Amino acid sequence: MKRVTPAGLARGAAVTAAGLAFPLLVTAPYLMTIAIFTVMYAALATSWNLLGGFSGYLSLGHAAFFGVGAYAEAIVFTHIGIGGGYRPFAMVPLIGLGVAVAAIPIAIVFLRVRGATFAIVTISLLFIVQLLAFNLRSLTNGAQGMSMAIPPFPVATYERPFYYAMLAVFLGSVLCCWIVSTGKLGLMLFAIRDDEDRAHGLGIRVTAAKVIAFCVSAGLFAMPGAIWAYYEGFIYPQFAVDPLVTIGAVLMAFLGGRGTIWGPMLGALILVPAQQYLAYSQGASQLYLIGYSAVFLVIMLLMPRGIIPSLRDLAVSHNPFDRPAGNGESKPSTSGVSP
């Protein structure tokens, strides 16, 4: 199997070019804010997908890592005094690395359980981290939150550095997902997702594969948190470690197609602007929440496996020359990786 295909390369180049060009074409601050959050959720959903999509371990507590990333940035800024301007951005990869390493013992303990139990255990992590943020007052200021100085960026292009930082993290997450999914590690994770017991029986290093996926996913999930903290300027425990962050990322990955490379990004591109638009136009009546869930429900009813896998199935079923060579008694199935 070729790792680099012309179509894949074209998709990557198109997304990168569009991402880089967007701030040059659109300058309205409110649109830039929406773009920052869209790219942030694309990065979060993509990094969640590395664990939840590839291995089938549905973590609902990844917001804990987002919060740790946010607090790490604020703590480094406040207690160590790294300075303002572009310097806090330099901390982002280090924070990601630190969170990935710190996640190793958590992964070893949590990954002893599967399915719904794993999902519930990860929720507990979220609340543990939130409680720590509230109670480690000397470090986090507790409920009063932490602040970071507003960077001296030009007003007209204030959002750009944050946008490009988010974009870099997003593209890095996509690159990680691509390397994993087209490699042996991806094969191991997809095998685990299909049948973990069978994977054990074929000598696959199941625990190692899961721990690596968990830690890389956690590290990547923390990085947008660090940028978010700097962008917001103020962080509070209930917003930095917010279950809605995980839920948003998970919904986007499911919507676009979990286990795919570009599905989570597609989910973010649909849901974040839709949410912002509906909140803006229907905000006073709160009806936007109904509209937002309706968008999601309609797509999930029509495309239960997500947009990209469903479209791929549709394309295969309309192309008689591209059908699997089996007897076709089962439903069309996807190979683990896809666009």
Next chain:
Amino acid sequence: MTALLESESLTKRFGGIAALDSCSISVAEGNITALIGPNGSGKTTLFNLVTGYLPADSGSIAFAGRSVRRPHPASLYRMGLCRTFQQPRVFSNLTVIENMAAAILQPWGSLLRSRVRSSDRSRALEVLDDFGLTRLADAPAGTLSFGQRKLLEFATVLMGRPRIILLDEPTSGVNPVMIEIMERHIRELHQQGLAFLIVEHDMHVVMRLCDPVIVLDHGAKIAEGAPAAVQSDPTVLDAYLGA
């Protein structure tokens, strides 16, 4: 002939029911050993214990002369002990060739290498060719028929360079042509020195392929010997017919 796989006084209880009751068996190197018995006699439980899928309550297991204190499916596979299941278990969302590649033992350094390297692909295709599955190499395993999945599951374990394969009802639910193919492969692999322990209900297959035959009933071994001797053993007849 030296014993390749041995179980000594294996016991497994599920609540008040003893699925295996102090069961000892031995599979010699290079033999095709059958494990038969009525439904619920403990055959699959024994398979699950010796392959590490279930922990035994008591007893011991030895493989290739080494005592296996904490049997685990992955470590046993790496030692050369592989198994198939009564209901074939394949990775449905992976292609046939990816199923084969997943079963190849990989060093740590290969984690980020290509999913299916050309050397793995050619080795997998060789085995698939023997099983008549080459044309399905790039099809998702979930689209294969039941019989094809059985063949794929069998072919997959060969990628791990096994010394013994435990087959759980390899011919159940498959057509006579597929049974013939399965038998041919077992014979050919046996001639290459591979040992088999086979759970099978089709007595014709057992009589044609296996020697010796071990009979279980109520979790205990009640007979062992040549197929003809076992077939006429009154204890065995009693267990099967309840006479």
